[in-house]
Amino acid sequence: MKAMVYHGPGEKSWQDVPDAKVQDPTDVVVRVDTTTLCGTDLHILHGDVAAVTDGRILGHEAVGTVVEVGSAVTGFAVGDRVLVPAITKCGRCTFCQRGMPSHCQTVGGIGWILGHLIDGTQAELVRVPYADTSLYTVPAHVTNEQAIFLADSLPTGYEVGVLAGQVRPGNTVAVVGAGAVGLSAVLTTGLWGASKVIAIDTNKFRLEKSIEFGATDSVEAGPDARADVLALTDGLGVDVAIEAVGYPETLLLAASLVRPGGTIANVGVHGVPVELPMHEMWIQNVTLTMGLVDTVSIPTLLTMVASGKIPAEKMGTHTFTYDQMDQAYDVFANAASNLALKMVINQG
Amino acid sequence: MKAMVYHGPGEKSWQDVPDAKVQDPTDVVVRVDTTTLCGTDLHILHGDVAAVTDGRILGHEAVGTVVEVGSAVTGFAVGDRVLVPAITKCGRCTFCQRGMPSHCQTVGGIGWILGHLIDGTQAELVRVPYADTSLYTVPAHVTNEQAIFLADSLPTGYEVGVLAGQVRPGNTVAVVGAGAVGLSAVLTTGLWGASKVIAIDTNKFRLEKSIEFGATDSVEAGPDARADVLALTDGLGVDVAIEAVGYPETLLLAASLVRPGGTIANVGVHGVPVELPMHEMWIQNVTLTMGLVDTVSIPTLLTMVASGKIPAEKMGTHTFTYDQMDQAYDVFANAASNLALKMVINQG
């Protein structure tokens, strides 16, 4: 089969590899009908993720069709259309039992193994371990384009941003960074009744998108951003500030926007330490949350997508076929300048 | 009346001042029967709290007797025995309504005003604004020695440590720093069913006290502390780490002790920024909380003290009379070496 294989920092190739097949009785193999690219794939290519080694097939997001089923799998059959989420989970370890499979102890201490510790979804076929507890059936009237972003970016913005941030009816919310994940937070704040959603970014296209996705206000990032946000509240700041970039300055900006008693939900992936002004913050009764997505909100999000209440497909700005995989990477690598959010890549 | 008056950094005097009296219809005046000293009083004396100015009467903790009542006060009468908590609250601003009077907008944007923005409790009499919503009646069979620490240190350890940390039945908890506030957390983790409570300190006396107060294990602070704590868990760390010191190194220690999905509850008052290893922490699904006490848990704590389930009086290691106020400060300023936790100071 064809697959996108990592060959060390800066090196990847779309090449022939042996077909994926069932190895354990709890595996299934899925024919990937639609996949996409994630910012994490770019981090891997930059050599930032040491656990990914030469020869690994990339990708951790897919919608596809079950083509082979292990002997112990009872919940899925050949021909089922399924969502393959970024997180694989055993369903029975302490972490899975409490709804935190991001740290599933059985699959590797971390639930993100596809395209990381085992071969991933940017391929014609992908093997999914612990299929019964990891896969989700896609309802018949939900399209691949609607479902694909539920594999990772939408639940990331929702779980790590909106849920961890504890958005509640009537709340004001600021989202620092209006890329795919920040916009996923914007798109789902309405599920918890936010009254005001303020998107902050340097990029005009993204700010426009944020309004289209449900933000009530947009603010250009820069020295005045804090003052602009305070002016949009009662002067005390927002209830919840969601950080969706991953730099010290964006986290500090988010922290500076939140009112006493509020929550800073860090979604961004950080590469360096952050000097937090604890001498000012300790008295503010604020909460700082952070984490990897669990993807346990997928059933809720699928329901909302199916009922037409979340237009997830709007996240897909560009569509490619499998033989354009390299082009898809090129466009995505310069997402902002290409007016791109997420790629839809169909095997066809 | 006599009162302990602040006169700038390093200067205080136990001196005659005009009697406290009712100024607003919602005030009461309380004769202070018992007061105590707080670490914050020492910070003030060091000149660390700019809002406290020359001439301010110190103290924000008292048990006493109502001696004068404003015309609008309906919940208290002359002769009532009351607890004067560290936090004064209007009861009606947004923050009070959501149970966060630490940021009461009416009394000053911060609920801690006694001995800070207005005259405090280290005096024969103290004026308490918004008495109806701020004071608590002390049940007849609860002694002053049992009640006095509910004014600040016990609710601080409980609310900012145990409640913010979300201790739940079966949890393992580490408490970094076994001074009065850390021990207050130790004393109240049982209210939420902690299975293991590990106290960490450099001071032997405090570690012994921690076991007496309900810790299941004690660990000496130092280079091996983290390894010692991990060895007491399943190797992944504790569910909740409570920081009760206020230095970068103690907060970083607390952060290093917590398992994926756990909570770091910062109780310590910080004087400088803290460099947080966000590049390692972002993926850990941890939560960092911080804040000033609200004292809204006082009814619960009074109930537990009255029912004999929390031996709050054990926190009082030294007893003084009002004419020994300076000595009380001297002992408390060197608490660790004096084997001291909290001072009980009676007007007699």
Add this chain to the structure above:
Amino acid sequence: MKAMVYHGPGEKSWQDVPDAKVQDPTDVVVRVDTTTLCGTDLHILHGDVAAVTDGRILGHEAVGTVVEVGSAVTGFAVGDRVLVPAITKCGRCTFCQRGMPSHCQTVGGIGWILGHLIDGTQAELVRVPYADTSLYTVPAHVTNEQAIFLADSLPTGYEVGVLAGQVRPGNTVAVVGAGAVGLSAVLTTGLWGASKVIAIDTNKFRLEKSIEFGATDSVEAGPDARADVLALTDGLGVDVAIEAVGYPETLLLAASLVRPGGTIANVGVHGVPVELPMHEMWIQNVTLTMGLVDTVSIPTLLTMVASGKIPAEKMGTHTFTYDQMDQAYDVFANAASNLALKMVINQG
């Protein structure tokens, strides 16, 4: 002043009475600009509410202007435009402190005293006790017609229906009874991300209104109602069933619609006992909630009305002036046949 006075079962009169005035330092007097009628007023007229005695001024909902302020009131001034909610609260008793002023021990063991235990709002002036903790400022750009239903019916549907029912994102919700309170629940389920909202009533006008107010489906009450609702779910029933009528058969219908693990939120006022099939229900892991409104959600609802996310004014189907008070009662007494939901009655 003019007021609507109760004179025993079946008897009321719009008559001259002495002007309301401040009695206690915590009172204010409000000039009623807009009031409305509540189903409870009809219950009183039927003689169903024993505590209401001859001579009592009816009404517990108003938007108006402060005209007199007690000496202890600090949060409101003459000229302020305020919402007078159905619940009066001291703000400091155990029940108020935990956000349940429906049982405020200070004002009478029950928070609903206006038009019940003291004179009410269907008058030119109304005295409001504990004004600082009971009244709410109406934002400048919120009209009287938008604010008036936040005094009782909207928070009742929201708090006793949606909040008590614990509606969560993705949930299916059935609302039994699409009168003013049931429709208030329909109008606010979106604050918690319901995916499907099914309104059930015998009245066609109300079912049409329910769709206009945000229901996704409407079902005619009758022998097939349960089957119709199950057909709209996965066959197991809804997550939350809200009862907004108050009869045994409607509560039993609601109970029959809920899936295992679901909640039945009773909002209706019941006049007789209800035989609950506990032999079938005990194993279903369902929860049955019930209660009087607390009106503590008013700040949230005002925010949502102000931001345009809840069109509360749509509840007002008929408008009257004060000299048409009797006509307003006549129309409201036959609300269903008059295609009426709520009356808006302006003093002018």
Add this chain to the structure above:
Amino acid sequence: MKAMVYHGPGEKSWQDVPDAKVQDPTDVVVRVDTTTLCGTDLHILHGDVAAVTDGRILGHEAVGTVVEVGSAVTGFAVGDRVLVPAITKCGRCTFCQRGMPSHCQTVGGIGWILGHLIDGTQAELVRVPYADTSLYTVPAHVTNEQAIFLADSLPTGYEVGVLAGQVRPGNTVAVVGAGAVGLSAVLTTGLWGASKVIAIDTNKFRLEKSIEFGATDSVEAGPDARADVLALTDGLGVDVAIEAVGYPETLLLAASLVRPGGTIANVGVHGVPVELPMHEMWIQNVTLTMGLVDTVSIPTLLTMVASGKIPAEKMGTHTFTYDQMDQAYDVFANAASNLALKMVINQG
């Protein structure tokens, strides 16, 4: 192997049957080292549980040793000492994912299948389906006598009583019925910091046991019970009333004990409808919960038993060997008069 087989109402026999063996790849077979009897077994014998048919092996509680493992089982191996809980769960259906396997759709729409829909634990061997998600490892230093009651009665009192009742620190709790399940609630209220626990029963032995198990007060059931309980509170009743009997009068007693805003947690198995005074209750802001145990609290309870904080073994008042199985049933059938709570039955 030997097993206790049901042969229709009133008929059971301890007889030879074919050995249990693995049927599906997700099964294990456990050698039952210790089992016990449940009130439900008596209900079955009375013919009250229609789904149990002639030939069914009874029992749904066991501690034992794994002797055979299906090909898909990865979490357990031959020789492991395990707890077999009353609930079997697939771990992946909607109900299991939200922590409510009592209604696992995969194993039969109800999680209680052992000794009900499939053969049970009162046998030398038992087949356990979905072993990876259903079984729990027993820590080495926890004895069979400590672990056996965690299979059903302890989690039932805890989950359906204490957790559903939302007991919180400082709460007063009444437990109506001090049999094994009521006492399990008594034993676990401390995990949530109850300040006062009042046990109510007609049986003196059980009331004495309740004090031994942690109740602060005991009240004899009868016409004065309500007055006695109110006298032990502030006159308004308890925060949480747990019903652990299953008759209309005991549920109505529980409902009459609860203060406004409180919770009635029904644990009892009811055989007939209950006429609930909704005309009095609707205004009380109370919540009524009910349900079958999920056994998802077993990890927490095992931790608390292992740490010595819950003396679960005290529940076992009588010990038998497998050849005394009939005697065990005889003693248990007259538990109250035999001063019996739970039977410990060892295979030896």
